[in-house]
Amino acid sequence: MTTPTDDELIERWRGEPAPLLPLLHALHDRDGYLSDDALRHVAKGLRIPIADLFGTVTFYHHFSRKPPGKSLPRVCDGPVCRMRGADNLLHALDGATTMPCAGRCDAPIPVLRGDEVLIGTRADNLAVTPSPLPPPHPGDGAECVFGQIRTPGRATLAGYRETDGYVALQRVRTQMSAAEVVALVNESGLAGRGGAGFPTGRKWQAVADAPGTPKTIVCNADEGEPGCFKDRVLMDYDPHALVEGMAIAAYATGATRGFIYLRYEYPDTERILQAAIDEANAAGLLEGFALYVRRGAGAYVCGEETSLLNSLEGKHPFPRNRPPYPVTHGFEDRPTAVNNVETLCAVAPIVRHGANWYRDLGLGEHAGTKVISLSGDIARPGNYEVPIGLPLSTLLHEWAGGPGQGRTVQAVTMAGLSGGFIAGDDLDQVTLDEPSLRSKQSFLGAGGIMVFDDTRDMVAVSREAMEFFAHESCGKCFPCRIGTQRLTERLTPAGGPADAATWRAEVVDIGDAMKATSACGLGVAAPLITDSLLRYFPDQVTRHIAGSES
């Protein structure tokens, strides 16, 4: 096969929807980096000002600007991988650099080399390893999105059909109106599983009602939150459930096109999704609904839905000002439903089993289930589909085997890192639902929980968390751009004022301004780390300020 020229690649992508990212990837794959010449050609071919294109390329962590670039290893330095020796691995691999949490916290440490994900803890035991399946369901109730995921062959169309695949889509198309689908999803109580928890039925209703076509369904598969790896397992083992969910969403909203915006760090998943879409298309299941996979390039903030839309459109991925919201002004300013992978995967089972079935999966007042990605100092890490309202302690100790021998749980994070820490007595009191967690100034969010036992230095963990937010802050708004940097400095040994009262006042004031005034959820959430550190671990903070990190 001859190597395609710049012009051939530009020709290939120019007429496609959302062409910039795939075109840049094609060039990056070909050369291993993005050369000045290639970028000049892209700017001309897609009519993007070259200064803008250059600036936007530098936004993404994984685009290299010089050779060999893409083939050099990237080692995950997320919170769990650091505990498992990411630093040593980094130094053992030639030319290696770091990447933020790459979504394999259940079986660390992932190393991305080219388009391969290698897993291991030492240079000599790295190997391509498939995602771990969720452990067998430990609970009494039924599962929703994990209901069939462990069935072998489920990822193929044939296997999916053997386990009721596409029955829901068929039923919706032949027996229900769009409004009835929206009503059903509303009744089920399904709410966004990507972080913000917005009721899914209401979002779809808004898109259906909004004037303007074409309408779009965007699946948010960016999964950039550290400690979250649930969307990966859903897509790897049950890709048709996502495709079916998106097709139902399209039917309910009147959308005619769809995108799956997939994080860069999941190259295998891209192949699996594309194969599923090809199979579904070949079987005529997606008529009237054009579905595309678009791969990100390394930016946590691109999981924020308006930043994601800018990224898809080839613009600089700053979040947009809202309102207007994507439901009226989304992809290319047309009505768009942005939904998380897990949210969309729940749709077909809800159609098959009914709204009440889903609602009743939750405990007490709470509707439905949530997948928790559990990792860190815990006997059985992995993805667990819990009934909403399950006590945190049940998950930690009964389902997942508790911390290591002779150890106790010192703290857990919530919502990956975005919900800060839960610790102390609260570990035994909170239940896994928003009202309970919000009463502790935290939230469930995307459902990542990382466990830290009593040997861990919580100031150091907080610093690593804040470094992540600082690394990922887009730089649009002042409180977050400067605040994440200043908080990181203050969590660094000998960083910030030496006087304890001054140190605390600075950290509190920065955090308060960030929470009150940041332009998107990243800057609002980041100070929950310092808030909860100060609340639960005042003594460790005092020792840190005094210069003797505990």
Add this chain to the structure above:
Amino acid sequence: MNKPIEEPAVHTLTMDGQEVTFHDGETLYEISRRRGAEVPTLCYDDRLDPFGGCRLCVVQIEGMRNPVASCTTMATPDMVVHTRTDAIERHRKTLVEMVVSENPAANIDTLRGSASQELTQLRTRYGVDGTRFAGKTSGTSKKDDTNPFIFRDYDQCISCYRCVRVCAEQEGDYAISVMNRGFATQITTEFDLRLEDSAACTFCGQCVQTCPTGALGDAKAMRAETIDAPLKATRSVCPYCGVGCSVDLMSKGDKLVGIRPARDGGANEGALCVKGQFAFDFVQHPERLRTPLVRDGDTLREATWDEALDRAAAGFEKARREHGTHSTYAVASGRAPHESTYALQKFIRAGFGTNWIDNCSRA
């Protein structure tokens, strides 16, 4: 039902305890400005699309958990808005302290540009001395950019992106953009080239005049930083072309030190081109003619006005005698004021009896 068409709907809301009327499409910030409430901003320029970056303009709307940026929030009927609560003023002070901590320089010469004192003024307003939140500073100055017009002192940059947005939205040049992200953001050209090597920059100076910190400075005006005299602005019109952009001629003592576009100029609303903005050195150039010169053979010598005018009249007279009425053709200078241009055409038409008169302005 005969309703008048196109009558913009008028609504009311409550701002700082007073009822205010507004039209559809107005932002809370615009209303606050109209009312004279001094809501602070740093990323705002009324010619540009609201951006919502600095967050200083946050206001509290009753019934909402968090404050909102007033510059990006459309007013809706019956909102109850507070532009200055204790909590909001506290956050604003923190934000100013934070942004000052990345740009500790206190004395930015006002010669750098029209907006260059905005951050300094907020420092004073909030009593920020620059000692709080000390830490790493951001932005790398481009001292190697040797262009004669724009001083790129990004150590003072606060990443408000007004320069990038004015270049795109007002100039349509897209010469600069934002590279990297978070605290590492940096204003850049394509491939981080020097401005003079970038293909797109026209050196219009718009970015300089909107910069709220002096991170972008008018390099020509800054030559006068050492002159010890007050800076004075005199309203005038750019002499270069027929557009007629309003300018403020900036002088110190009797020296013209710079030009600034007038934001209230009807023709330009704060814009200029490279000539109007930067090409003024000829005004006080040492080689500029000060007395008439006449030619004796191959050499020019100084002469009185009377002698020079007699010489010129004789020359015109000779040309007309030998070659006829239409041997004279006058081109008025684009730099001449309106009145002089009028006088010239009168002079040619009435004096020479020909209509062969033109002007060099072709912009």
